[in-house]
Amino acid sequence: MVRVATVAELVVVGGGPAGLAAATTAADLGCSVVLVDSAARLGGQYYRQLPAQVAVADPGALHHDFRPGAELLDRVRAHPAIRVYSSTTVWAAHRDGDQVELQLLYADGSCAVLRTRTVVLATGAYDRSLPFPGWTLPGVVTAGGAQALLKGQYVLAGRRVVVAGSGPFLLPVAAGLAESGAEVLGVFDASTPARWARHAGTVARTPGKLGEAADYLQTLRQHRVPVRFGRAVTRAHGGPELRAVTVSRLDRRWRPRSAGEQRIEVDALAVGWGFTPNVELAIALGVPTAVDPVDGSVLARADPQGCTAVPTVLVAGEITGVGGSALATTEGRLAGLAAARRCGRLTAEQLARQSSPLRRRRLREVRFARALLDVYAVQPGWMSWLRDDTVLCRCEEVTIGCVDAVVHDLGATDLRSLKLLSRVGMGMCQGRVCGQAAGCLLAARTGRPVLDLAGFSARPLAVPVPLGVLADEPPSVDGSGDV
Amino acid sequence: MTDGTGEPLRARHPGAGVPDDQPMVTFTFDGEPVQALAGQSLGGALIASGRRSWRTTRRQGRPRGLFCGIGVCFDCLVSIGGRPNQRACLVTVVPGADIESQDGPGGYGG
Numbered sequence: 143m144v145r146v147a148t149v150a151e152l153v154v155v156g157g158g159p160a161g162l163a164a165a166t167t168a169a170d171l172g173c174s175v176v177l178v179d180s181a182a183r184l185g186g187q188y189y190r191q192l193p194a195q196v197a198v199a200d201p202g203a204l205h206h207d208f209r210p211g212a213e214l215l216d217r218v219r220a221h222p223a224i225r226v227y228s229s230t231t232v233w234a235a236h237r238d239g240d241q242v243e244l245q246l247l248y249a250d251g252s253c254a255v256l257r258t259r260t261v262v263l264a265t266g267a268y269d270r271s272l273p274f275p276g277w278t279l280p281g282v283v284t285a286g287g288a289q290a291l292l293k294g295q296y297v298l299a300g301r302r303v304v305v306a307g308s309g310p311f312l313l314p315v316a317a318g319l320a321e322s323g324a325e326v327l328g329v330f331d332a333s334t335p336a337r338w339a340r341h342a343g344t345v346a347r348t349p350g351k352l353g354e355a356a357d358y359l360q361t362l363r364q365h366r367v368p369v370r371f372g373r374a375v376t377r378a379h380g381g382p383e384l385r386a387v388t389v390s391r392l393d394r395r396w397r398p399r400s401a402g403e404q405r406i407e408v409d410a411l412a413v414g415w416g417f418t419p420n421v422e423l424a425i426a427l428g429v430p431t432a433v434d435p436v437d438g439s440v441l442a443r444a445d446p447q448g449c450t451a452v453p454t455v456l457v458a459g460e461i462t463g464v465g466g467s468a469l470a471t472t473e474g475r476l477a478g479l480a481a482a483r484r485c486g487r488l489t490a491e492q493l494a495r496q497s498s499p500l501r502r503r504r505l506r507e508v509r510f511a512r513a514l515l516d517v518y519a520v521q522p523g524w525m526s527w528l529r530d531d532t533v534l535c536r537c538e539e540v541t542i543g544c545v546d547a548v549v550h551d552l553g554a555t556d557l558r559s560l561k562l563l564s565r566v567g568m569g570m571c572q573g574r575v576c577g578q579a580a581g582c583l584l585a586a587r588t589g590r591p592v593l594d595l596a597g598f599s600a601r602p603l604a605v606p607v608p609l610g611v612l613a614d615e616p617p618s619v620d621g622s623g624d625v
Numbered sequence: 626m627t628d629g630t631g632e633p634l635r636a637r638h639p640g641a642g643v644p645d646d647q648p649m650v651t652f653t654f655d656g657e658p659v660q661a662l663a664g665q666s667l668g669g670a671l672i673a674s675g676r677r678s679w680r681t682t683r684r685q686g687r688p689r690g691l692f693c694g695i696g697v698c699f700d701c702l703v704s705i706g707g708r709p710n711q712r713a714c715l716v717t718v719v720p721g722a723d724i725e726s727q728d729g730p731g732g733y734g735g
Contacts, residue, residue: 180696182664182717187695192643193664193717199642268697280678280690287694290714295669296643296662298634322636382688383677409677536692537699539684570699570710575692606710 158186167478285414300410537569
């Protein structure tokens with residue numbers, strides 16, 4: 143069967159804050175935009191919405207400040223120049239001369255091909271995971287998973303919940319759960335608040351963030367939820383499912399102290415350690431990557447406008463560096479302007495003039511984002527919580543003991559050989575969940591830096607597709623198929 | 626695997642204004658009827674019904690349910706109409722659908 147590719151002037155991949163901002167900015171300037179998003183409703187993770195069929199009087203109540211999100215969503219919905227493809231996943235991407243070709247998979251399993259001269263990748267991020275004893279017990283979810291259940295499904299992750307990990311995201315997750323009827327037994331953040339001292343100036347320059355944190359803390363106080371720092375869930379207990387957690391006090395390197403351990407009975411544990419950018423499409427399109435010096439994540443390299451070394455590919459939001467929704471929105475606008483310039487809708491002078499205030503805003507946001515990454519940075523003591531039988535790779539059930547054997551007995555020194563010898567990263571998630579942790583462990587065990595994390599993050603097929611899809615002939619390009 | 630008799634886990638946010646009376650749909654899970662909000666995902670509906678696991682792993686036969694909730698981790702796999710390895714957190718409930726728990730890799734066909 144010969145398929146026909148649709149040609150679009152501009153494609154934006156990802157319907158979160160960055161993608162929505164890029165699409166509206168470019169469309170306002172006259173670009174014809176196709177916005178592709180894998181979820182059923184736009185909003186990404188940050189502005190995740192309930193299903194359209196659920197009657198809800200105030201959707202913003204489940205969010206901290208939904209107004210910017212509501213505005214973006216309304217504008218995209220109403221914009222005549224934006225075509226939205228929801229429930230559509232880009233499963234592969236490649237460059238073809240001065241064009242980019244995107245393979246789309248629809249919810250019903252059928253496929254399509256999109257070609258464009260300009261693509262904005264705004265594919266966001268997902269929870270970073272760290273293994274610990276018992277983390278594979280049913281009832282243990284990521285902080286993002288608990289948030290997705292609440293905001294997207296109106297479901298509580300559990301009746302008795304502990305929220306743990308490190309990072310500012312733990313507070314809204316716990317506050318949302320507490321407000322919505324769950325009993326939150328505690329928020330345990332492994333980080334040390336004293337680390338904020340070195341960023342006092344940055345905090346003073348972005349006072350809005352303090353207000354947001356104060357709101358969450360007040361909600362937690364009202365619901366009598368203890369918030370503790372320098373503590374972590376070092377073990378989850380159960381069998382066959384989660385029944386309790388052990389919370390340990392930690393030193394500054396996150397090694398457990400001998401005293402002050404507590405055991406709490408729970409039916410859910412929401413655990414979050416920050417976020418991992420979704421860079422696989424950027425990698426597929428040849429965008430150079432970098433490893434963030436603070437959180438070790440693989441990022442797409444771009445200038446402040448969102449331009450990469452590949453002229454046809456612009457990037458915005460979390461994939462350029464984890465930094466939250468305000469930064470993502472600003473970067474989306476900058477990339478939208480750059481895209482409009484590529485489509486001939488702006489002169490260079492207009493681009494510079496309109497970008498200038500956004501770049502200043504972006505810099506302020508980036509400074510605060512860097513401070514957050516530093517304060518909540520994962521410390522190496524987490525590796526001391528591990529036991530031989532702790533699972534590292536959830537998909538392939540590869541344990542720490544197996545990894546150690548492969549390193550010591552078989553001499554694996556990089557992620558590729560670890561993968562080939564132990565199957566870490568070979569399961570269905572293709573290393574998304576275990577990759578960063580595997581890299582840290584390998585570096586700690588071998589005493590050498592891990593240099594191929596980006597290679598581990600390359601996924602030529604972004605999602606599983608039926609073989610029949612791969613067997614189809616390549617499409618012919620029909621000029622009349624312009625969007 | 627849980628037998629779904631856990632307490633319902635529907636959220637109740639005082640400010641959102643989500644009335645209890647909502648359009649509901651029903652599907653079957655391993656032959657038992659399960660209710661879901663119209664538009665909910667299978668993963669959301671299963672968690673709401675009190676189930677925390679609905680498959681076993683390929684090697685060790687350990688129970689798994691929802692972990693990341695956003696389609697990244699591939700833990701929440703179920704069989705839909707005989708097709709295994711579908712991520713429950715991404716699939717919207719279809720009324721009357723026949724959903725089955727999955728042991729290991731699952732098998733194709735009825």
